[in-house]
Amino acid sequence: MLVIEGITKSFIQRGIVLDKLELSVKEGDSIAVTGSSGSGKTTLMNIIGLLDKPDSGDLFFRGKSILTFTPDESALYRNRNIGFIFQDNLLLPHLTVEENIMLPLFAARISEDEYKEKRKYADLLMEKTGIKGLYGKYPFQISGGEAQRVTLVRALINKPSLLLADEPTGSLDAKNAMLLGELLTSLNNETGTAMIVATHSSDLAAKMKVHLRLENGRLIP
């Protein structure tokens, strides 16, 4: 599904962060990417999600090179195929939980029927993740763990092919971190959504099917 070929990325202050990195992700894969701080995990996530561009190399999604996408094509790619979970959940503070979850739907035109269908799916996901009762609440009214689960539902609402989670449990306590990890695993099994999880947490990494280390700019099994 996703093939990364020889991606290199450097920063002036940090030097080479990704050095001819290679990765192949199939449908249903769950990959943990671990590495020390500053190793380039977030950079890798940003590149895969077309939020940043590499200095060289290529990126193929379902056989098509996506680095040449225009900004609109990149946006569409993210909306349809990618789900993001950030460490700082990045919920919009002035929207309710329900509205934050439905937000990706407003990026593209959908019909009334599609909306109803998505709504049902959102209900299902919220039930699954144990946050159904939070519909009308605002982000400042829920806990960090709940917020991260909201982020998860939001990321999955469009049934993406690939979920990118950058330190999803970084801001959570152990209990919520474990809960989130289990959710990720079960969703991967049930929906077949591939996921790449960048994490420091060995517990979370252990739950993923594949564990890769990002060292010296490359992914090492």
Added chain:
Amino acid sequence: MRSLGETIRRSILFYRKDALNQVIIVTLLSAIITGSLLTGHSVRSSLLKNASERLGNTAIVISSGLRYFDASLSDRITKQTREITTSFLETDGYCQNFSTGATVLNTKIYAITENFWLFHRLDTIKIVPGTVAINSVLADRLGVSTGDELIIKLQDIDPIPSNAPFSMSRGNDVSKVVRVGMVLNPDQMGNFSLGISQLAPLNVFISLSDIEESQRTHSRVNRMLFQNSRNLPVSFYREALSKLLMPSDIGLTIRRSQKTGETELISDRIFIDSAIVSDIMAGIPSASPVITYLGNNIRVGSRSTPYSFITSSSYNAIGENEIVISRWLADDLDAKTGDTLILTWYDPGYRNKLEEKNRSFIISNVLANDHPYSDPSLMPDFQGISGSTTCSSWDAGVPILMDKIRLKDEEYWNKYKGTPKAFISYRTGMKLWGNNFGPATAVRFPGTSEPEEITAGITKLLDPLKAGFTITDIRGKSGNAATSGVDFSTLFLGLAFFIIVSCLILLSLAVSMFFDSRKGQIRTYFALGFKNKQIRNLLLSETMTISAAGAITGVFLGYFINIIIIKALNSVWIGAVQTNTLSPDFDFISLLTGFLATMIIAYIMLLVKSGKFLKSLSEKETGELKDQSQRLNLLFFILSLFSWIILFILSLVIDAFSTALSFTAGALAFCTLVFALRQYYIRNVPDRNNIKSLRRNLEKQYFHFQPSHAITPVIFIAAGIFAVIITGANRQTINKEMLLPSGGTGGYLLWAESAVPVRENLNSIEGRKDFGLDETELKDLIFVQAKKLFGDDASCLNLNHVTAPSVLGIDPEEFIAKGSFSFASRIKGLENKNPWDLLNETPDDNTIYGIADQTVLEWGLKIKVGDTLVYRAENGQILNIVIGAGLKSSVFQGYLLVGSENFSEYFPSVSGNSIFLADGDPGLSDYYAGILSERLSGYGISAEPASRKLASFFVVVNTYLSVFMVLGILGMVLGVAGLGFILIRNFNQRKKEFALMMATGYTTKQIRKLLLKDQSLILFLGVFTGTVSGLIATLPSLNSGSEMPWKIITAMILMIIAVGLSTILLSIRTVRSSSLIIQLRRE
């Protein structure tokens, strides 16, 4: 949640603090724009109201200009048109308080009937004979009230101009003592005026019968007003006038000669206008023009006959050099056919100086004394002659040497009266005696024509326009003048420039901060697959909603700003408008325009900023910080430094261009200081062994990569101070240069104006003797005199747009000899010619050159050199005045100057001079002024230093400069307050930096001190840069004695520093350790 509106509403509520900042700024911007637009509208509507108040129910005016017509014409036109009319006499003069002697010049005197008040629906106002009504402004100036006595002096209203040939010796004025019967308010038509100006006139209303009695005239008027209730076009009135105008209305009489049986046309002006004579000759082929003139002497050999009338006509076939004499004359001169006869007469020229001319003729025939053409009615009805019983009692307006009149001359007069003693051809007579008043004293028709027939024929031929009538849609004209006058909307938008710029800068900063605070949000939108366009639309929708809230609030606040500005214009800024009758006016269009303009400005700014912001987010992240080129900056610094020094030295050396050079030097000094400052920030060479140097470098390191964050506020503060200083230095005051001949005073000591024209030439021996100006102390006193045709004031003191300024007829020879005045522009193709020489030229038929002040051309008349102003000459023909040159600021502001010869040709009835420039011994200037005021007091003269006259025009410009300074200072203060924004923004951008400093041991207090130091330095550098460069730019003005408003500038600088420091201190209080610690956790 499905709607965009709901998202926007929630977002605005959540980020309401940021939103409020934007609302406040946009409110201010909108208020200033709308306030300026409403001010322009209020001034226009006030001028319209003023015009309406002045005109009352007047819509159409028929005027006979400098001439008069019979009041019965008004009655006939009323019947014909079925429109309500009134007619009256308008003239000029002056008033004096009988008790105190307080004098007010430039008074309008309206001799009216009761019908005038009925016309304006003021039935209750009546003027009792022997009393007058005056307007409240005049009453205040004179210090009189009802019952007090006044002396009124008005211009003579005799149809025969006092400077016409053989006009009786008489003064140019009529004096009356009257009692004030009523003091009229504006709503009682007290401020009635047909002129175009917002200045309150000084009016006297007197009963027409009182004037007629004192003038021994009957029903003579010169203005007719119509209400035009049916909104008929001007052409309707023109046609009615054409149909109804009769010869008798304009002083033409048709009578039969008892001697010859011929019908003849004569005029109460003695000479008949050339246009009328031409039309009659063309329309009635049998018509024959005649000029009968008084000869001083007729001589044949050693014998001579004094003071005889000679007729030039087409009778007989008299050759050009031939003369036919009567038997009486032949006997008196012992002359016969073939003898040479010398005829002597006074030239009927316009110069008012008597010049005797003579010519020789050959006697071709001697007529019997009872010859048919020995017709006493050929002598014109000269007032001072025809009623006399003896020759010695003649008042011919010229010197009559009584010792030359013999007994036989008296006997001739007794028997034959003014029967001509000699005849020449009309062609010859035209050459000798034709003058500006007309080419004929009579037009004769064969004896077979009946007077009634001739009357009917002439009536058909009469063209009102050629008879000197003008028909004007005065209401429309006044309305146009009011609405196309000085545009206060644009003016105040310009004057409020700094406030508007401050608002834009603050808005830009507020928007930047708004976007910065949404970075995380925007990142989410990106991550969720929102397109750039969608994100941009979301941002724009939110910010535009905020702007709309501000814009709406602002337009209503703008109405209050308008009220404040109008109040100021009526009081402290009255110098700009010369009236306190302006009133604020509500206008929906102005509000809408203000709202839309604000929204457009906000939209453009938000569009650009959001685009840049999104672009910056979507660009490849490299972590790169842009380093600034020190070499390039150093190069610019050196270049500007040298340029500044060179230009500054040149400005001190080259007087002619010192102002321009010093201004440029000041601007370059500004640039030099800015580059120097930039160099300070981007330079990066700390002494690593010196902790002080290291610390200093650390403190300014932020600006190393972002020098614009320091330079921009410096430039803004400095530019404002620079502009205010150069504005202050450019206040117009009288300096040495203006007193030179090339300056605005023309090198003359005094400017004098008289309410009643002075006929005599004050430079002539006779004139000086007449007025007691022939004393030894006054030997150096000389005059340049000008005749004046009243029109509208075209100076900067009149807010209305005028098209027919007052015209002065001036002899430019004195100016040419003295090198007086300077020119700002000259007509194309004649740049090498002295413009004054143009005044005596006539480039085409009925076309002359005129000169006016450049300011008047550009701002008052809105024309340029080469354009043409169209006037009507006194006899109704079109007169084109081509603008030949524009004067640099001079005492003649408001007037159009033409050559005196041309003036007299087209306006011969203006019989004296009303404007005087006097020169002499500078040490006796006050003495001269006193002498003139005393010796010409009967003419209502006022004399003042020419420099004071010139300075009176500066009040408008200086007031505008004061307004600019005040608003500029407000804008500066506003901008400085915006430093707080910059501070907060800088702080937000440097949060991580400060967090790290805290982690290494810096206290919050130390961080606040660092920020205070940074921002205070920027503030003081801005003040320093602006002040130093402003002073450099204005050094020559200061050296030449220009008065700098030091107090205002010092107050401004102190206010900027005070507000700036206060803002900085308030802003750094937001620096708290708690907000910084959060940054640490994230690492």
